[in-house]
Amino acid sequence: xxxxxxxxxxxxxxxxxxxxxxxxxxxxxxxxxxxxxxxxxxxxxxxxxxxxxxxxxxxxxxxxxxxxxxxxxxxxxxxxxxxxxxxxxxxxxxxxxxxxxxxxxxxxxx
Amino acid sequence: xxxxxxxxxxxxxxxxxxxxxxxxxxxxxxxxxxxxxxxxxxxxxxxxxxxxxxxxxxxxxxxxxxxxxxxxxxxxxxxxxxxxxxxxxxxxxxxxxxxxxxxxxxxxxxxxxxxxxxxxx
Numbered sequence: 001x002x003x004x005x006x007x008x009x010x011x012x013x014x015x016x017x018x019x020x021x022x023x024x025x026x027x028x029x030x031x032x033x034x035x036x037x038x039x040x041x042x043x044x045x046x047x048x049x050x051x052x053x054x055x056x057x058x059x060x061x062x063x064x065x066x067x068x069x070x071x072x073x074x075x076x077x078x079x080x081x082x083x084x085x086x087x088x089x090x091x092x093x094x095x096x097x098x099x100x101x102x103x104x105x106x107x108x109x110x
Numbered sequence: 111x112x113x114x115x116x117x118x119x120x121x122x123x124x125x126x127x128x129x130x131x132x133x134x135x136x137x138x139x140x141x142x143x144x145x146x147x148x149x150x151x152x153x154x155x156x157x158x159x160x161x162x163x164x165x166x167x168x169x170x171x172x173x174x175x176x177x178x179x180x181x182x183x184x185x186x187x188x189x190x191x192x193x194x195x196x197x198x199x200x201x202x203x204x205x206x207x208x209x210x211x212x213x214x215x216x217x218x219x220x221x222x223x224x225x226x227x228x229x230x231x
Contacts, residue, residue: 001172003154032214032215033214034214034215034216034217035215036215036216036217038155038218040155045205045207045221045222045223045224046147046155046205046207046218046221047221048210048217048218048219051210051213051215051217051219052213052214052215052217055213057210057219089154089155091155091157091215091216092215093214093215093216096172097169098157098169098171098172098216099145099157099171099215099216100157101154101155101156101157102154103154104154104155
């Protein structure tokens with residue numbers, strides 16, 4: 001099964017909003033409301049930012065939000081801050097009961 | 111507070127066997143799935159599989175089925191990832207993480223620090 005499709009990179013200025021897309025198929029994103037997003041800073045373990053499309057774990061800023069339409073999910077970061085600069089990965093539950101990740105998006109804060 | 115601590119970096123030769131560990135604490139170990147994720151150098155995340163320590167129910171990604179074994183020892187609240195014959199292509203960072211109970215799909219909230227495996231002759 002191929003990885004979910006994410007843009008290789010996105011950028012934005014402090015204070016702006018950015019959106020990262022994640023495109024899948026009817027075998028993953030299109031079948032379940034189970035999309036997650038992870039943030040990973042260089043040399044660090046991933047951090048869960050969004051799960052089940054829209055839910056934020058305790059401690060995650062409400063500047064991070066998620067959505068889904070059809071086979072595409074999105075992560076929006078509002079009020080961009082320097083500390084948001086990181087790699088972001090989407091993930092989706094699949095019809096095979098596995099988890100598939102996207103290829104990752106590098107966010108640059110200009 | 112949930113804590114997940116992994117075993118240290120390993121340097122192995124092709125053909126050797128290895129078992130790395132993931133000790134979880136701060137919650138009832140039997141009640142949460144634990145997953146393993148691979149990250150090859152400079153690459154993205156790959157889901158390898160999960161185990162439910164309560165009954166040892168284990169699920170594997172098709173990409174890793176037969177290549178690794180996931181296990182857990184409830185008595186010491188530790189999960190394991192094991193290889194019987196390492197290859198150079200197994201060189202990667204390996205993370206374990208705990209799943210959010212009651213959530214849908216696979217959602218990993220608490221992560222270990224990672225175990226770096228280098229396989230080289």
